[in-house]
Amino acid sequence: CMQASVLQDASPRYPNAATTPSTRLITRVSHAPAALLTPTTGCASMRNLWLIFMTTQAALQQEDDPRASPTIKLSNGVVMPRVGYGCAGKASARYVERALREGVRLIDTAQADEWYDEAAAADGLRASGVSRDDVTVVTKLHPKNHGATTARRLIDESAQRFGGYVDVFLQHYLACWDGLCGKNWRNTVEGDWRDSWRAMEAAYDEGLVKAIGVSNVGPREVDELVKFARIKPHVVQAWMDPFHASVELRKTCEKHNIRFMAYSTLGTQWSMQGRANPVLSSSKLREFGDPARVALSWALLRNAVVIPRSFSNERIAANARLYDGGVLTVGLDAAALEAIDALDGTLDQSDDVQAVFANDGDENVVLLWKGPDGDVEVGSAAPGASVEISTYRGHEFAAKLHRHEEAFATYQIGAARRQTFRVRDPEAGPDL
Numbered sequence: 276c277m278q279a280s281v282l283q284d285a286s287p288r289y290p291n292a293a294t295t296p297s298t299r300l301i302t303r304v305s306h307a308p309a310a311l312l313t314p315t316t317g318c319a320s321m322r323n324l325w326l327i328f329m330t331t332q333a334a335l336q337q338e339d340d341p342r343a344s345p346t347i348k349l350s351n352g353v354v355m356p357r358v359g360y361g362c363a364g365k366a367s368a369r370y371v372e373r374a375l376r377e378g379v380r381l382i383d384t385a386q387a388d389e390w391y392d393e394a395a396a397a398d399g400l401r402a403s404g405v406s407r408d409d410v411t412v413v414t415k416l417h418p419k420n421h422g423a424t425t426a427r428r429l430i431d432e433s434a435q436r437f438g439g440y441v442d443v444f445l446q447h448y449l450a451c452w453d454g455l456c457g458k459n460w461r462n463t464v465e466g467d468w469r470d471s472w473r474a475m476e477a478a479y480d481e482g483l484v485k486a487i488g489v490s491n492v493g494p495r496e497v498d499e500l501v502k503f504a505r506i507k508p509h510v511v512q513a514w515m516d517p518f519h520a521s522v523e524l525r526k527t528c529e530k531h532n533i534r535f536m537a538y539s540t541l542g543t544q545w546s547m548q549g550r551a552n553p554v555l556s557s558s559k560l561r562e563f564g565d566p567a568r569v570a571l572s573w574a575l576l577r578n579a580v581v582i583p584r585s586f587s588n589e590r591i592a593a594n595a596r597l598y599d600g601g602v603l604t605v606g607l608d609a610a611a612l613e614a615i616d617a618l619d620g621t622l623d624q625s626d627d628v629q630a631v632f633a634n635d636g637d638e639n640v641v642l643l644w645k646g647p648d649g650d651v652e653v654g655s656a657a658p659g660a661s662v663e664i665s666t667y668r669g670h671e672f673a674a675k676l677h678r679h680e681e682a683f684a685t686y687q688i689g690a691a692r693r694q695t696f697r698v699r700d701p702e703a704g705p706d707l
């Protein structure tokens with residue numbers, strides 16, 4: 276009767292899985308924690324008692340844990356933690372599990388498998404032994420899946436993956452662009468953000484998602500969404516660090532009683548642009564303590580939810596210990612907060628560069644930005660035409676012929692404010 280079996284969940288499908296279902300199943304069994312193992316059928320009352328015991332233990336552990344993040348209430352009464360774990364960079368199950376074991380009770384993932392691994396987040400959650408109901412799962416719809424039917428299908432998939440529901444379902448972006456959705460997206464995307472929003476509202480009515488919202492929006496878009504929505508957005512997620520504080524957007528969210536979730540608070544967006552990270556290296560922040568903790572504490576004190584990402588056990592633990600007994604461990608008084616607020620917009624933008632790629636060849640060329648998460652298509656030029664791109668010193672681009680997979684040249688952006696690159700494949704010949 277006490278022989279263990281894997282708890283049934285509603286998620287037999289692993290659309291993003293790189294491994295075969297059977298490999299994944301073995302992984303789940305070997306990592307399955309006590310709280311996810313139930314006695315086999317035939318001992319229903321014992322199983323129920325056992326489940327109640329395990330759930331209560333998990334709840335007690337969380338309540339007693341002095342590190343536990345305080346919570347906030349969304350406009351619909353749903354409660355969620357102030358500190359989560361961000362899963363960008365395709366955080367593997369091991370890191371998600373680690374964050375949950377360190378006491379984090381919110382995970383932020385997405386369906387965009389160029390940056391995230393939603394299946395790994397679900398695996399990490401299962402492996403952690405923390406009850407599903409104690410964790411706020413945030414996930415996001417890829418804009419290539421906008422449209423009534425497609426969005427609904429993708430909501431169902433995420434919900435199934437996370438035990439039948441998602442806590443916060445966001446639109447990752449309101450719209451597509453070539454680099455994100457592929458050149459042909461105008462022909463392949465079913466609908467727009469409005470259609471997806473209606474699908475999200477229906478899923479909300481059915482309890483499949485507990486809260487809904489958007490990401491990567493500006494104040495005007497939030498106003499427009501609020502006007503359009505039958506179910507008003509509960510959460511907006513956007514970039515917020517001390518040098519890019521999204522002040523107007525946060526004010527707009529406050530006006531509409533929308534909770535603001537900050538991303539890249541540790542300066543990652545700047546490093547993705549090829550710059551030194553101004554947050555982690557800031558002497559101004561260091562005056563108040565460790566810059567990472569100061570930046571996160573500042574965002575929390577400015578009413579944001581934070582979702583730092585780390586692939587280091589030590590830093591995952593440090594980020595989970597921002598609070599002690601409900602009090603932030605980095606004390607920032609009003610003067611300190613104002614000093615940090617004053618950093619907004621102060622970064623030198625002088626390394627902006629205009630790069631022109633002139634196609635000197637006889638064939639169409641495609642330009643790719645070699646970003647931290649892989650190549651991103653940024654434009655194409657017919658023979659004799661040019662592509663002009665705003666970029667930064669140190670960035671790297673590649674060019675390939677339209678009909679080829681492989682790039683034929685790479686280009687490094689140098690110091691000049693305006694640079695022209697002549698693009699021609701020396702070996703280009705007829706396509707036989």
Ligand SMILES: NC(=O)c1ccc[n+]([C@@H]2O[C@H](COP(=O)([O-])OP(=O)(O)OC[C@H]3O[C@@H](n4cnc5c(N)ncnc54)[C@H](OP(=O)(O)O)[C@@H]3O)[C@@H](O)[C@H]2O)c1
Binds near residue numbers: 364540542567
């Ligand atoms: N909606 C969107 O479009 C969007 C966009 C970007 C991000 N996000 C979400 O926001 C989350 C966080 O943003 P992010 O991934 O851009 O990065 P982030 O949290 O701003 O920063 C991550 C970086 O900071 C380092 N780090 C983490 N904790 C640290 C600490 N205590 N001390 C020093 N360094 C520390 C990490 O290095 P180590 O790994 O070495 O610790 C990593 O390099 C994402 O994971 C994702 O969930 C959403």
